[in-house]
Amino acid sequence: MTRDQIRSQVEEVFREVFQDDALQLEEQMTAIDVEGWDSLTHVNLIIALEKRLAIKFAAAEISRLTEPGQNVGTLLDLVVRKRSKPA
Amino acid sequence: MNPATHAIDRLSDLSQQFLSSEKTEQAPVLKTLLTELRQAITEGRHGEAAAALRQVIVPSLDYSSALSLHRIRKDLRGKAAMPASIRLAVLGGFTTTQIAGFIDLALFALGIDAEIYESDFGVFRQEILDPTSGLHEFHPQVVWLGVSRRDIGHRPTVGSRENGAVSFVETERQEWAHLWSTLNERVGCHVIQNNFVLPPWRSCANYEMREDGTVSRFVADLNRAMSDATPPYVTIHDVDYLAAAAGRWTWEDPRFIHHAKLPCAPEHLFDYAHNLSSLIGVQLGVTKKCLVLDLDNTLWGGVVGDDGLGGIRLGHGTAEGEAFLAFQEYAKALQQRGILLAVCSKNNEDTARDVFLNHSEMLIRVEDVSSFKANWTDKPTNLRAIASELNIGLQSMVFVDDNPAERAIVRQLLPEVSVPELPEDASGYVEAIERHRFFQTLTIAAEDLQRVEYYRADALRREVQTSTADIEAFLKSLNMVGHISPVTAANLERTAQLIQRSNQFNLTTRRYAAGDLLRRLADPSSVSATVTLGDRFGDNGLISVALAAANGDALEIDLWLMSCRVLKRGVEHSLLNHLCAAAKARGLRILRGEYIPTAKNAMVRRHYAELGFTEVAGDDTGRTVWELNLDGWTPFPHFIHLEAPATV
DSSP states (O other): OOHHHHHHHHHHHHHHHTTOTTOOOOTTOOGGGSTTOSHHHHHHHHHHHHHHHTOOOOHHHHHHTTSTTOOHHHHHHHHHHHHHSOO | OOHHHHHHHHHHHHHHHHHHSOGGGHHHHHHHHHHHHHHHHHTTOHHHHHHHHHHHOOTTOOHHHHHHHHHHHHHTTTTSOOSEEEEEEEEESSOOHHHHHHHHHHHHHTTEEEEEEEOOTTOHHHHHHOTTSHHHHHOOSEEEEEOOGGGOOOOOOTTOOEETTEEHHHHHHHHHHHHHHHHHHHTOOEEEEEOOOOOSOOTTGGGTTTSTTOHHHHHHHHHHHHHHTOOTTEEEEOHHHHHHHHOHHHHOOHHHHHHHOOSSOGGGHHHHHHHHHHHHHHHTTOOOOEEEEOOBTTTBBSOHHHHOTTTSBOSTTSHHHHHHHHHHHHHHHHHHTTOEEEEEEESOHHHHHHHHHHOTTOOSOGGGEEEEEEESSOHHHHHHHHHHHHTOOGGGEEEEOSOHHHHHHHHHHOTTSBOOOOOSSGGGHHHHHHTTOTTOOSOOOHHHHTHHHHHHHHHHHHHHHHHSSSHHHHHHHTTEEEEEEOOOTTTHHHHHHHHHHOOSSBSSOOOOOHHHHHHHHTOTTEEEEEEEEEETTEEEEEEEEEEEEEETTEEEEEEEEEOGGGTTSSHHHHHHHHHHHHHHHTTOOEEEEEEOOOSSOGGGTTHHHHTTOEEEEEOTTSOEEEEEEOTTOOOOOOSEEEOSOOOO
16 A cells, blocks of 8 residues: 555544544644544544554554654654554 | 435445444445434434434444444434433543443443443542542442452462451452442442453463462452352442453453553453443343244254255254254253243244254254244234233344344334344354343343243133133132232342333333332331232242332332233232232321333323222323322222231
8 A cells, every 4th residue: 555545544534533524634733733632532543543454553652643743744654664564 | 205215214224234244344334324324313313313323233343433323322312212211420440431432322222311420530439438529419320330450459469368367359359348338328329340350361371270369360259259249239240251252362452451541452342331231221121031033044954844854954963053053052041041932933833843843953842932933924023923922022022033134124114123133154143142132131030040931821821711701710710829028138139120121010110229129128118019929820920019108198109010921810909908008007098109101011001090099190291190098998809819918
């Protein structure tokens, strides 16, 4: 799967989890930019991403994704890396 | 076809499609279904949306699907008719936000509108012990102690079982028991207590269960000690079973335990909520009483009408035959613990019965089947006939059929009947049914183990009745012997169970739990009466309950119910006589009764009128209040010989 294909799948998961059919992913987006992205929905997002893309995040990665300096771009990088070596 | 009918069919088709598609192919179906459900709600078609939503709430739902469906459930709050409601407090040792939503969803599927109070995580002890806490303010009917192994306070280490003079197990058990009794005394609620999950790892490897003080040995001993010593107002929620059934390594996902304090892996969370909800459901009377079985390719492989007695596959020797035998073993085990079995099959009756009578490998015998319908009538009609023959509601039935078309038509025409999806392979039947927890129960009473006997005796009574000229002669010929006694420790569990299960002959449908009963018995102004009835055909066990309390110069009956098995036998007359005597013995002048209508209790709408009461009040919900003046009142005649003099 190319980064673009992964991106559109991730975007679809975001739309479902945050219940916004118009949501457009941008590389620079962070949790602050997405309405409803809190610690609770973060867990929902991770669970949905794992299922849709058949990947597994490490415990530390789950926590790190919401830390400063992390954004949708770094999330996509992580997913692309994981997809290239199946869980 | 008009557009509205088309929309109903569309929703129903989509939910059927969701149920029958493979797990990996459910996502797109769910997406369409969610869109259609939202559309239906927007257009005000709440009943249809609720019916379609209920169909797809199955225990195997994955985390994300359960979340999406719960959003729909929230959109329907207050809009769809709900037969029952519950005030539930969720006290968590872990994060309960997600599971509380899932419990709400699973209860919705059972027709129960839940109002849920959630404590912050980890403060359950403070919530219980502090009388000013939000929990106390909420006045829950049920409190769930959602705790895990991490909430155990006293742990031994390997080689040490004692904590001072007392074992760690006993020290720990007493602390939990103290929380239960505090809840019962101060909040007066029923308590559901999680047991603890054995971890997948073992410090002593294969020797773990033999070595004192290991985690698994300790947790197993504690679980046993807690469930052996539960008071009637406590139900132990067997979470350890869930973990074992799922597989201990897959049950725990440490990543989500550490990051989000979830109690188990996300994929098992809805199943967990479903299990808990089934316990709440059974407390409110939502449970199944009868398993209705198709025959060809359900109880045996092949079609007996075509393949013949020797051609069907059943029994040892072939994998297919053994799979059907294993399914029969499961159904028979349910029957032995009190679930009624019925047959509903498109067959010639003789051909079908021949298998039961003459196939050497049939495990289920004719006498195990309480209602046998093998004919060419459609299945919904036969299911109605079975329900009326057994005197149970359609909502008490589970219909098992290998034919998807039969399942679909029953789901559509009789939505009250539960119709589990079956795999094509018979070796998957047991799991497909068992996972739904249709036959959840809080206790097993002697009555359960004898139920089939009761129903068989009923069939004999019916025969005599048709051959006897008049009703009085029939009742006399039964030689009925009754016994009226207050609720006691000995009949408490059966009484509570009857209160949970009775729907039709039930004047007020108040679902008092065992804990409520205990509290009432301690109140000197209260009167309780239970009736057991036997006759020459057999024992019926405890079949009727009434609860009343003195108020001013009246004895007020707030609960009166009876098993429909003993309708029109004079039990209500003997019980009325008893209540009048109890009232008079207390110097009271009036007996007051109440009728609260539900979807199922129309048969007792005129109960008090028939007993000579006068209607004194009523309101637009259909609730009516009745009074009987005891001055100059004379007891009703009946044909039940009351054995021991009843104490009033």
